[in-house]
Amino acid sequence: MSQKRVPWRPIEPLSRLNGEIAARLASVDALQVAWKAVQASASPEEVEASLKRRLRRHAIETGIIERLYDVSWGVTEALVAEGLTTEVAAAEGEISEATLSVVKDQFEALSFLVEWARTDHELSLQFIRELHTLIVRHQPHYEGRDQFGRTVRVPLAPGVWKTLDNTITRSDGVVIECTPPLQVDSEMQRLVELYAQTSGEHPVVRAAWLHHRFIQIHPFSDGNGRVARALTLLALQRGQYAPIAVDRVQRAEYIAALDEANDGDLRQLVRFFARIEEKALRAELQAPLTPVPESAGAVAVARAYASRLKAREVENQALKAQKVAELAEILHGRLARFMESIAHQVQDAFREFDASTFASVDNATPPNSKAKYWHGQLVHAARLADFYANLSEGSWWVRLHLRLRGSLLRFITAIQKVGRGETGVLALTVFAEVLSSDTENGAPSLLYRVFEHPHIPESVTLIYTDDADTRWDDVHQVVDTALSSAISRFSEDLA
Structure with missing residues (x-):
């Protein structure tokens, strides 16, 4: 031919x-x-x-x-x-x-x-x-x-x-x-x-x-x-x-x-x-201010930092903060409902193989203290995606646990602020890790991270002016694709 x-x-x-x-x-x-x-x-x-x-x-x-x-x-x-x-x-x-x-x-x-x-x-x-x-x-x-x-x-x-x-x-x-x-x-x-x-x-x-x-x-x-x-x-x-x-x-x-x-x-x-x-x-947006040499003198150092910090202020910071929070809240709610639906379906599918399979979902948003969970994992995911995650107030996260045959898949999707200060930019990232749930003290121990270079999932950039309905398809596609990949890797290692 x-x-x-x-x-x-x-x-x-x-x-x-x-x-x-x-x-x-x-x-x-x-x-x-x-x-x-x-x-x-x-x-x-x-x-x-x-x-x-x-x-x-x-x-x-x-x-x-x-x-x-x-x-x-x-x-x-x-x-x-x-x-x-x-x-x-x-x-x-x-x-x-x-x-x-x-x-x-x-x-x-x-x-x-x-x-x-x-x-x-x-x-x-x-x-x-x-x-x-x-x-x-x-x-x-x-x-x-x-x-x-x-x-x-x-x-x-x-x-x-x-x-x-x-x-x-x-x-x-x-x-x-x-x-x-x-x-x-x-x-x-x-x-x-x-x-x-x-x-x-x-x-x-x-x-x-x-x-x-x-x-x-x-x-x-x-x-x-x-x-x-x-x-x-x-x-x-x-x-x-x-x-x-x-x-x-x-x-x-x-x-x-x-x-x-x-x-x-x-x-x-x-x-x-x-x-x-x-x-x-x-x-x-992740780049921190380059330190001014202390040898320049206290006044020079103070002036340099004051000038740079002032330049980073934006007139509508309060509006940005409000719009960012509103956008994150709406998308977080949709993510939580999506993950709940997926958890039930995945649990039912795996129970045909292992009747003890259990799936659960948890979530949090600022200012809840739980919003600051998963700091290390989210910083790691942000580094892989090449941006600075501003987690000073926490993040809008949803976590899915899938327990199967003594192993635990932890899948986290989170929306976090990007850059120092109120930039008006958000990023959605995902993180997945597999842990052993059969340990003597009951605390799961990390076996491996699912996503590392070069196989890292896409992230989604969100701007405070974005419309949640317009951007939901992008968010849903990234999360669904990453979760499918994580479940596939988890299942293959149990085979």
Whole structure:
């Protein structure tokens, strides 16, 4: 049976997207307001350091997406936090000098893009070629096919349009033909012209359109994915949004979104970029104030902190606090009812296997003292989701216990405030752990945590201006998917 092939077609302008996308982008914009307030209270050095950390993460993950190399989460975090240096790589003992050179090239290309975005220059073919040249600087070859279908090493010319046809093979086996070499220059010129026409669109939409249309053309022999993901930052930087990084965990969802775009529907890719933009913005709300050296003197220290704290105040903090609490209360009530329903059904299902199976649900909200339960678990879940959990008043949590054959599954879903102070931002996270309920003193002992890198569930970002009815589907989907995964893992270990 021959593979289905989709012939190449010229790139198309951005078409109108429906209202569902508008609601999602409104949430991104509301979160951006809180992020920009934090940015305004930080020093230029702090802002630049945060930007460099995000670019380092992108530089590492973009090569992993292409399977050029593999770097563990632990090493990734060390390189992101401490820098792309030989010393850090040697201390971790996992990443080779050759791999580090490739990552550094990708980081320098991203830094070049950010600096270029700070100018008033328009997107050009020369800029795209220069970007590609930086990205593949230490990549002299790429894997190609000869006339007999054999894999061969082909010299890679940096910044030069391809001379051979190339294709994209989708996950369903469909082969998509990219722009023929003779049409590349004209299509790339058209890309630049059409991108300029999107200037009035939301930066996330512009980023998704540019990314997909560039991938559709595939102008270079290799490195197209890395260039496309770098170009995604262009509109975001100029629109004053946080840089995003598609990571290894999101690879399958990312490719599926590109497949949808190849079929003519850009919405899934826009939604995907919007979610990771929300995560990037939300993560920056965790950053504590950088200490002022005590050697600067008491007055200087006091003035520095007073200035920063004042900058973080917002005129409508009381309104934000009220709206945040109202939104959290409504969603918490729905979560509690959902978990009660699930608990009864799961209990009945497992009692066919073990008659002693027992499921129970508990919950709490501020200002109840129980709202401060699960502090350690929620801080851990927030770290995995890359944000600062403000648990000073507790959280709006729901807990499900499932006891079966001497083991206990504890599943917690919680809505908590994000960032220091009243940012108007909430995050829903989930946490699951398995404990042994058969112990001598009656206290369960931890056996393992269900969710760890790289298999961590999605979180949901909520803004004080959100409508509970509109956001409930997002909340429900994340909780239901995570609970299904937790029950599956728990059951498999009992088999």
